[in-house]
Amino acid sequence: MEKKLIKIRESSKEIIIISGINSTDALKDILNNYNGTYIVTNHKVWNLWGYKIRDILRNRFFLYTLPDGERYKNISSVMKIYNFLTENKATRNSCLIAFGGGVIGDLAGFSASTYHRGMKLIHIPTTLLSMVDSSIGGKTGFNLRSGKNLVGTFYQPDYIISDTNYLSSLDRNEFLSGLAEIIKAGLISDKGLFDLLEKNQKKIMAVDKELIDKIISVAQNIKIKVITKDEKEGGLRAILNFGHTFGHSLERLSNWKIMHGFAVAQGIAFESYLSYLRGFLSLNKLKRIIGLLKKYDYSLKAKYPVNRMKESFIYDKKRKNKEVEWVLLKDIGKASCGEIVDERLLDMALEGYYNLNKNQICL
Numbered sequence: 456m457e458k459k460l461i462k463i464r465e466s467s468k469e470i471i472i473i474s475g476i477n478s479t480d481a482l483k484d485i486l487n488n489y490n491g492t493y494i495v496t497n498h499k500v501w502n503l504w505g506y507k508i509r510d511i512l513r514n515r516f517f518l519y520t521l522p523d524g525e526r527y528k529n530i531s532s533v534m535k536i537y538n539f540l541t542e543n544k545a546t547r548n549s550c551l552i553a554f555g556g557g558v559i560g561d562l563a564g565f566s567a568s569t570y571h572r573g574m575k576l577i578h579i580p581t582t583l584l585s586m587v588d589s590s591i592g593g594k595t596g597f598n599l600r601s602g603k604n605l606v607g608t609f610y611q612p613d614y615i616i617s618d619t620n621y622l623s624s625l626d627r628n629e630f631l632s633g634l635a636e637i638i639k640a641g642l643i644s645d646k647g648l649f650d651l652l653e654k655n656q657k658k659i660m661a662v663d664k665e666l667i668d669k670i671i672s673v674a675q676n677i678k679i680k681v682i683t684k685d686e687k688e689g690g691l692r693a694i695l696n697f698g699h700t701f702g703h704s705l706e707r708l709s710n711w712k713i714m715h716g717f718a719v720a721q722g723i724a725f726e727s728y729l730s731y732l733r734g735f736l737s738l739n740k741l742k743r744i745i746g747l748l749k750k751y752d753y754s755l756k757a758k759y760p761v762n763r764m765k766e767s768f769i770y771d772k773k774r775k776n777k778e779v780e781w782v783l784l785k786d787i788g789k790a791s792c793g794e795i796v797d798e799r800l801l802d803m804a805l806e807g808y809y810n811l812n813k814n815q816i817c818l
């Protein structure tokens with residue numbers, strides 16, 4: 456088991472991350488500090504892994520299980536969680552445990568942040584994406600009919616327990632969806648992580664526990680480094696959006712049918728290509744990035760017309776100014792935020808990218 460202490464500069468909050476195989480066992484000691492334990496999960500995760508929690512906590516907790524799926528990430532689920540908490544007399548000093556992937560983490564996190572103006576929160580992420588991304592950084596929220604994650608708060612948990620045991624039941628696509636965020640982390644900040652991913656595809660896809668623990672830990676450290684300096688997206692945090700401007704556009708145009716990580720993988724390919732055309736990245740490095748994405752079998756096939764993609768960039772929720780600000784790569788392991796790309800170059804990049812990958816990108 457590995458323990459890391461994160462200190463968030465902006466809110467002076469301290470968070471403890473406990474990671475590694477069987478790190479869930481740590482709950483036994485932690486929960487004595489709270490006035491009652493309230494677990495929010497979904498049916499699928501509970502059927503697969505509830506026995507672990509029961510073994511550790513016996514019957515000393517209240518349980519609420521939601522149906523599985525992004526479509527339940529809405530206000531109605533939040534209301535149900537509030538009712539569950541009030542019916543079972545939760546107080547501000549009770550602890551809500553979000554046990555599941557990013558959907559459960561966002562919903563339970565939002566509920567904890569608003570119930571009695573903020574009760575205690577522990578994340579136990581069970582997908583790769585939630586281990587390296589959504590459980591870290593304090594963003595919570597739910598979807599409205601008009602769009603994803605339109606209501607939310609920033610709220611930090613006391614603990615994040617990242618137990619790699621849970622990955623053994625994750626299907627291949629969910630695993631790859633999380634892995635895209637790890638590839639992104641390497642590209643923006645850690646060449647060593649990129650090299651590790653490049654050299655160990657087989658072991659990683661076979662979920663080699665030691666190696667997975669290592670890459671998760673490195674990817675978590677990268678996100679931690681960014682959010683401890685910029686908790687609420689004042690500036691530096693934008694670097695985490697590499698691959699996401701293009702990726703979010705794909706998600707929007709697919710009506711959120713494409714999985715997040717698969718959209719991000721395409722975004723990484725496109726935004727690396729844009730970095731190359733902008734003169735920041737060498738052809739050789741671009742080839743390595745595309746080669747890595749292909750090695751892990753991400754589809755890089757362009758699907759939507761160029762003009763619809765361009766229109767969609769403009770809707771990016773995180774845009775501060777009139778112009779789209781891109782995160783571009785200066786090297787493998789080094790990114791630069793707030794890059795304005797002139798329209799001619801963007802057209803060239805889109806057309807070039809689409810021509811390159813009419814079938815599958817081939818550089």
Ligand SMILES: NC(=O)c1ccc[n+]([C@@H]2O[C@H](COP(=O)([O-])OP(=O)(O)OC[C@H]3O[C@@H](n4cnc5c(N)ncnc54)[C@H](O)[C@@H]3O)[C@@H](O)[C@H]2O)c1
Pocket residue numbers: 497499500503523524525528555556557558559561581582583584585588589590591592593594595603604621622623624625626629632715
């Ligand atoms: N808060 C943030 O900073 C942040 C960042 C990125 C994404 N998100 C949000 O996270 C969500 C996506 O998260 P996700 O990819 O974890 O999706 P998810 O929570 O829907 O989980 C994906 C699927 O895997 C199942 N599952 C979970 N753990 C499992 C396990 N151990 N074994 C087998 N199946 C398991 C789930 O039941 C679900 O069917 C989106 O709603 C997105 O908006 C939030």
